[in-house]
Amino acid sequence: MSRTFLGMPATAPRGVGHLRGDEPFPAAARRGLADPQLRRNLGHATTTIRAKSGAVIRELPDWEQLRAAGSAIKADVLARLPELLEQLEAAVTAAGGTVHWAADAVAANRIVTDLVAATGSDRVIKVKSMATQEIGLNEALEAAGITAVETDLAELIVQLGEDRPSHILVPAIHRNRAEIREIFLRAMPGVDPGLTDDPAALAAAARRYLRQTFLTTPVAVSGANFAVAETGTLAVVESEGNGRMCVTLPETLITVMGVEKVVPTWRDLEVFLQLLPRASTGERMNPYTSMWTGVTPGDGPQAFHLVLLDNGRSAVLADEVGRQALHCIRCSACLNVCPVYERAGGHAYGSVYPGPIGAVLSPQLTGVADNASLPYASTLCGACYDACPVKINIPELLVHLRDRAPHPRAEAAAMAAAAYVMDRPALYAAAQRGARLSRLAGRRGRGLPPPLSGWTIGRDLPQPPPRTFREWWARR
Amino acid sequence: MRIALFVTCLADTLFPQAAVATVRLLERLGHEVVFPEGQTCCGQMHVNTGYQAEALPLVRRHVRTFEPYDVVVAPSGSCVGSVRHQHAMVARRAGDERLAGRAEAVGRRTYELSEFLVDVLGVTDVGAYYPHRVTYHPTCHSLRMLRVGDRPLRLLRQVRGLDLVELPQGEQCCGFGGTFAVKNADTSTAMLADKLRHVLSTGADVCTAGDASCLMHIGGGLSRLRTGVRTVHLAEILAATESSGPAGPAERTAVTA
Numbered sequence: 072m073s074r075t076f077l078g079m080p081a082t083a084p085r086g087v088g089h090l091r092g093d094e095p096f097p098a099a100a101r102r103g104l105a106d107p108q109l110r111r112n113l114g115h116a117t118t119t120i121r122a123k124s125g126a127v128i129r130e131l132p133d134w135e136q137l138r139a140a141g142s143a144i145k146a147d148v149l150a151r152l153p154e155l156l157e158q159l160e161a162a163v164t165a166a167g168g169t170v171h172w173a174a175d176a177v178a179a180n181r182i183v184t185d186l187v188a189a190t191g192s193d194r195v196i197k198v199k200s201m202a203t204q205e206i207g208l209n210e211a212l213e214a215a216g217i218t219a220v221e222t223d224l225a226e227l228i229v230q231l232g233e234d235r236p237s238h239i240l241v242p243a244i245h246r247n248r249a250e251i252r253e254i255f256l257r258a259m260p261g262v263d264p265g266l267t268d269d270p271a272a273l274a275a276a277a278r279r280y281l282r283q284t285f286l287t288t289p290v291a292v293s294g295a296n297f298a299v300a301e302t303g304t305l306a307v308v309e310s311e312g313n314g315r316m317c318v319t320l321p322e323t324l325i326t327v328m329g330v331e332k333v334v335p336t337w338r339d340l341e342v343f344l345q346l347l348p349r350a351s352t353g354e355r356m357n358p359y360t361s362m363w364t365g366v367t368p369g370d371g372p373q374a375f376h377l378v379l380l381d382n383g384r385s386a387v388l389a390d391e392v393g394r395q396a397l398h399c400i401r402c403s404a405c406l407n408v409c410p411v412y413e414r415a416g417g418h419a420y421g422s423v424y425p426g427p428i429g430a431v432l433s434p435q436l437t438g439v440a441d442n443a444s445l446p447y448a449s450t451l452c453g454a455c456y457d458a459c460p461v462k463i464n465i466p467e468l469l470v471h472l473r474d475r476a477p478h479p480r481a482e483a484a485a486m487a488a489a490a491y492v493m494d495r496p497a498l499y500a501a502a503q504r505g506a507r508l509s510r511l512a513g514r515r516g517r518g519l520p521p522p523l524s525g526w527t528i529g530r531d532l533p534q535p536p537p538r539t540f541r542e543w544w545a546r547r
Numbered sequence: 548m549r550i551a552l553f554v555t556c557l558a559d560t561l562f563p564q565a566a567v568a569t570v571r572l573l574e575r576l577g578h579e580v581v582f583p584e585g586q587t588c589c590g591q592m593h594v595n596t597g598y599q600a601e602a603l604p605l606v607r608r609h610v611r612t613f614e615p616y617d618v619v620v621a622p623s624g625s626c627v628g629s630v631r632h633q634h635a636m637v638a639r640r641a642g643d644e645r646l647a648g649r650a651e652a653v654g655r656r657t658y659e660l661s662e663f664l665v666d667v668l669g670v671t672d673v674g675a676y677y678p679h680r681v682t683y684h685p686t687c688h689s690l691r692m693l694r695v696g697d698r699p700l701r702l703l704r705q706v707r708g709l710d711l712v713e714l715p716q717g718e719q720c721c722g723f724g725g726t727f728a729v730k731n732a733d734t735s736t737a738m739l740a741d742k743l744r745h746v747l748s749t750g751a752d753v754c755t756a757g758d759a760s761c762l763m764h765i766g767g768g769l770s771r772l773r774t775g776v777r778t779v780h781l782a783e784i785l786a787a788t789e790s791s792g793p794a795g796p797a798e799r800t801a802v803t804a
Binding site for chain 1: 554556558559560561562563564566567570582584585586587588590592593594595596597598599601602604605608633640687688690691692718719720722723724725726727728729730731732733734735736737738739740763764766767768770771
């Protein structure tokens with residue numbers, strides 16, 4: 072077979088979707104760090120989920136084998152992605168569905184908007200979906216006069232609050248119940264003005280509103296957790312049942328799915344449906360797992376469209392080290408164990424993909440220059456790698472991306488100079504003696520130049536020793 | 548046994564007492580310690596900040612310096628982690644497969660101190676005496692890159708006079724992360740604040756760990772708050788005996804001003 076090189080695959084386009092923040096991570100993080108509600112909620116939630124997830128993972132004697140299997144299946148998928156996607160397309164088509172290929176967010180938004188417009192509906196109900204947030208689908212639909220209603224409770228809170236999600240799984244993790252009551256009273260159509268902040272009352276208010284919406288909206292938009300190439304089956308995994316309503320009640324179902332979500336065979340789901348709930352919510356079995364294959368006459372949506380989204384994924388795939396980020400099954404285990412995420416919060420990452428996985432996925436989807444601070448938003452502590460159910464080596468990826476990130480000129484000069492000195496032991500020993508940090512720094516290090524001055528905002532400098540080790544060694 | 552000391556640039560320059568203690572400890576256990584003087588820095592700072600090309604000569608230097616020795620020991624989990632897990636990667640990225648192979652061979656012979664004592668020498672009681680209340684912070688790289696597990700604790704439990712208290716949420720990162728501490732100084736300090744809170748909750752006089760870098764961070768915070776709690780490298784505790792007194796030149800805490 073002859074091959075034609077078409078150049079490097081494109082990254083996700085600018086000006087559409089939510090993969091880029093407005094400011095670098097260190098600046099954005101300051102707001103989260105200063106928000107006591109956020110710090111408390113995140114500290115409590117992540118500690119709870121960590122404990123719950125850890126307990127159910129320890130029940131499985133073959134957890135490590137499952138992780139290895141999940142990783143191997145994903146590596147296999149990425150190695151033959153074009154073939155599997157074409158197999159998926161054929162299977163979906165044979166089952167009565169229609170497959171659309173979207174090179175980027177702009178194309179995907181246009182395809183979905185046209186499909187909804189063709190139904191004549193001016194409203195869609197949505198299953199919680201990262202892919203549609205990534206491409207900014209709700210905004211695109213709104214621009215076309217179509218209202219998108221998020222039906223996942225937490226996503227609904229975020230949408231009604233005109234807010235941004237801050238966690239992959241728990242998008243409103245930064246809100247408390249008083250804030251949720253206030254948002255519902257302000258923005259939920261037909262809400263009881265006597266609503267209290269009792270969690271059951273808040274859930275009941277959402278249920279009343281959503282039930283009405285489910286019964287009167289003929290089009291749904293979903294994402295997908297998995298798609299089985301051999302059968303053409305799509306799968307959505309959720310815990311409220313609202314997603315089940317969306318994929319069964321409407322006449323038309325449109326699914327937007329990142330191309331990496333395909334798995335070869337039905338049997339592969341066996342691995343992921345064990346890995347995902349335990350790593351994600353700490354449940355042994357996922358509560359609502361909806362699967363559908365094309366259309367079934369007289370049962371469920373009678374029109375099904377699958378939009379396969381690239382939006383930079385081929386560019387990620389082209390990087391042999393970086394591509395493991397496409398293993399991600401969006402469980403958010405890495406967020407829940409990340410000490411940086413726990414304190415800075417999800418909004419600090421700018422992108423819809425926060426936390427450690429966001430720090431390696433977003434810069435690859437956009438090109439690292441557009442998210443240059445994210446690979447540095449980690450201490451490389453490695454907790455994310457241990458927690459990842461599909462063994463994405465996030466620390467390795469962070470180091471890999473840092474090497475490709477644009478570097479500040481002064482830093483690059485300092486690093487080159489340091490390497491020069493460190494490769495010359497005599498010069499190095501002289502530098503050790505001569506440039507003792509404290510002499511540069513003055514009393515308590517307040518005189519350090521940026522960025523080193525960052526050290527002394529909360530930490531004293533070590534007192535330089537009377538002599539270095541090598542001086543001691545030479546004299547002993 | 549003839550042991551090459553990989554001192555690490557940080558211990559060499561700022562925390563020589565940890566390196567001196569390592570030498571005294573290994574000599575007390577009956578081994579010969581040599582210091583290959585061609586060593587400078589393993590290049591971890593460069594690699595982890597995104598400068599792999601600049602790190603390449605440092606990797607080459609490290610491999611050349613330590614290649615002649617059967618056993619290399621360092622008082623640092625992080626630097627040993629870099630040697631084992633990053634040197635070959637840096638070499639491969641530069642297309643130098645031969646260097647990568649040599650780096651892997653050196654990596655296999657390089658040990659973090661607690662690993663070396665427990666796994667290679669097979670000792671947990673090193674004859675130390677340290678009459679203080681001590682809490683141990685497992686540093687991320689020793690914990691998750693090297694998997695040293697409870698080796699440092701097994702060593703500490705055998706130290707006479709030492710009152711070992713468990714550090715709550717010890718496995719959480721202290722927030723150092725190399726250049727993270729200055730690039731993301733606010734987040735780093737927020738992580739440190741929680742670590743300090745847990746250290747102080749133990750009532751320990753001393754916080755110990757196997758890495759001078761994390762101790763510099765924790766110690767810098769303890770000092771800033773005038774807590775009176777000191778940071779002391781694991782090697783210094785293990786080197787201390789009834790007769791030797793504190794190890795190294797001028798025992799001190801990480802305090803300025």
